[in-house]
Amino acid sequence: MEDFRTPDPCAGTAKYLQTNFTCLPAITVVACESSEAHLYCDLGRTILVYGADYGRRDRTTCTYRRPLSQIENAECLHPTDIVARRCDGKTSCKITASNAVFGDPCEGTYKYLEVAYTCTCKLCYRPHRLNMFSCFTLRSALLLAATCLLLTAVVDSEEQVTTCDWYPLSIHRLYCEHGVISVDQALYGRTSALLCAEGNPPQHLANLQCARQGTVDNLKTNCNGKTSCELIMEDFRTPDPCAGTAKYLQTNFTCLPAITVVACESSEAHLYCDLGRTILVYGADYGRRDRTTCTYRRPLSQIENTECLHPTDLVARRCDGKTSCKITASNTVFGDPCEGTYKYLEIAYTCTCK
Structure with a gap:
């Protein structure tokens, strides 16, 4: 709130900040510094960028093997309209996350580009960036918007990084x-x-x-x-x-599309499908790759190792083809990929027709 106090609009009056906002369906793309963001829409639709930032606003994104000094500045927020200017109205668009393109908002910090966009119908015109579907009449606008959003929800498209x-x-x-x-x-x-x-x-x-x-x-x-x-x-x-x-x-x-299950060390993961469908495991890992999962009342020494990534096919071998399956997240089952670290089992699976 401190950022809004100067100039004071009414000295001596108790003030408040009130915001009305809408949550818009969007596609989010994140590209680490020196990599390329790829925005893409299906045939007949074009890109509309809601917003983009180049910098850093957390200590979890694009941090793999980075020293603390390069990720500790989480107040390096730099909004940019460059992505919108380059990509709006196109079917596909690539842009490099680099200081050469966006400037350097925080020297010494390893940054990333975060873009939120949607795919709009070409039949629609856009008098305002957030009023995407202003087509002919309100009724036709709502129908076209619903159609476009439905297509976005059901059509899988290939991503490229x-x-x-x-x-x-x-x-x-x-x-x-x-x-x-x-x-x-x-x-x-x-x-x-x-x-x-x-x-x-x-x-x-x-x-x-x-x-x-x-x-x-x-x-x-x-x-x-x-x-x-x-x-x-x-x-x-x-x-x-x-x-x-x-x-x-x-x-x-x-x-x-997948079902994700996480089981903390010494607990049990339960995979389940409805009658007539069976489990198909996409992937599983036993170890630790962040400092937020399964950390309740754990000392820092047990959660600081986030490079304990141990992919395993054991879950797939035990559970594929079954209607339900239980497996314990333990060193006895998966071995100990990082002694002294409190681990968890992470599984992604789907239910397929028999």
């Missing part, structure tokens, strides 16, 4: 706002002369047949079945698939 290998600790981040990640394709190397070309001499962009083997398997193992996944570029550099070539990591993935 590209991270330039510019910095030693660049982070490749995949994220699903709804559902879980299913990696379709992944490439570390170079097959395009245009991607991540900024600042590189022509000889570093000439080899367009550069691809590291095993990249897609790495992405699938670490990311499938999660709502978000962060990988560090350094882990892909050895062996180098093409020395002297400027490389990038590009992943195509789909967000699959």
